[in-house]
Amino acid sequence: MRKKIVAGNWKMNKNLQEGIELAKELNEALAAEKPNCDVVICTPFIHLAKVSDIINHEVIGLGAENCADKEKGAFTGEVSAEMVKSTGAEYVILGHSERREYYNETPEILKEKVLLALANGLKVIFCIGESLEQREANQQNEVVKAELEGSVFNLSEEQFANIVIAYEPIWAIGTGKTATSDQAEEIHAYIRSVIADKYGKEVAENTSILYGGSCKASNAPELFAKPDIDGGLIGGASLKCADFKGIIDAWK
Numbered sequence: 001m002r003k004k005i006v007a008g009n010w011k012m013n014k015n016l017q018e019g020i021e022l023a024k025e026l027n028e029a030l031a032a033e034k035p036n037c038d039v040v041i042c043t044p045f046i047h048l049a050k051v052s053d054i055i056n057h058e059v060i061g062l063g064a065e066n067c068a069d070k071e072k073g074a075f076t077g078e079v080s081a082e083m084v085k086s087t088g089a090e091y092v093i094l095g096h097s098e099r100r101e102y103y104n105e106t107p108e109i110l111k112e113k114v115l116l117a118l119a120n121g122l123k124v125i126f127c128i129g130e131s132l133e134q135r136e137a138n139q140q141n142e143v144v145k146a147e148l149e150g151s152v153f154n155l156s157e158e159q160f161a162n163i164v165i166a167y168e169p170i171w172a173i174g175t176g177k178t179a180t181s182d183q184a185e186e187i188h189a190y191i192r193s194v195i196a197d198k199y200g201k202e203v204a205e206n207t208s209i210l211y212g213g214s215c216k217a218s219n220a221p222e223l224f225a226k227p228d229i230d231g232g233l234i235g236g237a238s239l240k241c242a243d244f245k246g247i248i249d250a251w252k
């Protein structure tokens with residue numbers, strides 16, 4: 001049975017003290033009321049080690065928002081997958097549209113990052129999704145298929161078991177525009193069928209596919225009720241404990 005997951009992506013928000021506060025609040029809220037799904041928080045690099053010490057890892061998984069495409073060495077300012085793992089983190093987000101767009105992360109670069117993350121024992125939340133222009137031209141299926149083929153379909157079946165897919169239509173990220181639950185379900189089912197064509201039905205059935213894009217407590221129950229939506233990757237609404245917990249509670 002595939003996992004239901006609600007993962008937060010803090011992006012470049014929260015200084016260290018604010019991040020610690022949020023992690024403590026969430027840890028306490030989930031200790032008081034056990035979630036019905038896996039919960040992950042993905043934080044800026046600077047928070048990882050401290051947050052790792054604060055959270056109960058049996059209830060909250062920890063992830064980074066990126067890692068380097070090189071193993072180690074003279075790459076000033078970069079943070080390797082091994083370094084991320086050494087903080088106690090278990091996950092890393094890769095392929096987010098903001099990194100593809102603003103930092104020119106190509107499918108080849110992402111392929112390297114994915115391999116290094118997996119080699120260092122991290123699970124990868126791999127983001128895919130089309131732009132508004134591509135959606136309007138009805139190209140969303142081709143886009144997500146090409147993104148999978150470009151960076152994760154080189155993996156063995158064993159490696160692919162450590163990949164969580166996050167479908168994030170770019171036009172819905174941070175815009176307040178959410179894909180309708182029917183739109184999201186349609187493409188999630190398509191993504192699962194593409195995975196089944198590559199790795200077989202069993203692997204596809206075991207792959208968690210999260211929806212991301214202006215997901216909040218008010219729309220999460222309808223989205224998560226769809227058979228191929230296994231949870232969410234949450235940006236803005238992961239920055240306040242009550243908002244994030246509201247989405248986690250959609251699984252109740």
Ligand code: PEP
Nearest residue numbers: 173174212213214235236
């Ligand atoms: C994201 O960027 O991963 C995201 C889903 O953002 P938001 O929830 O703010 O749309």
